[in-house]
Amino acid sequence: MSIDKILAISGKPGLYALKVQTRTGFVAESLTDGKKITVGLRSNVSLLSEISVYTYDGEVRLSEVFTAIAKKEDKGPSISHKEDNATLIAYFREVMPDFDEDRVYASDIKKIINWYNMLQAKDLVTIEEPTEETEEAVTTETEQESDK
Incomplete structure (x- = not known):
């Protein structure tokens, strides 16, 4: 399941998909009605993946x-x-x-x-378990980023 770019925004109902990051925040699109909103950096936002x-x-x-x-x-x-x-x-x-x-x-x-x-x-739910290959790829990417 890929919920890496799905957000819950405090004070706003529903879930949002992260579309674009800007200097002052980001643009998110509602999963329920498809409307786009701008969200400032001061807003309390949680990534579902976290x-x-x-x-x-x-x-x-x-x-x-x-x-x-x-x-x-x-x-x-x-x-x-x-x-x-x-x-x-x-x-x-x-x-x-x-x-x-x-x-x-x-x-x-x-x-x-x-x-x-x-x-x-929205058909964003899957039953697939992460494979060893994807876990190794994530671990390798994380190690490479920490070496920089």
Whole structure:
């Protein structure tokens, strides 16, 4: 799953695709309606690829959570994020049985499920696991950048 250029912008609903970086910020396009907006550097922006979910054993990347949901739903949509908290927590426990219930709140689960459904509707969800070749390529690129 490639969520490297997908953004969540604080104070703005939905998800956005990073289009162009500018001197004063960047231009993003809404995944829901396709409208482009400019976002300043002072805005609180999160890349989905940088978000993790707490588990009892550490942290799991959000892309891995999306992959687990996609496997459970056979790449189809998941339950609605508007379900009651008990239903959402039970569903998330099926997907991620070892998530840390003290640090992952129902509001976090709502966001994750809502984001998954948005990405799934745009056909941006895949079940493919990263191969050893892609992991080695990323490691090599990271090492080359740190040598500079």
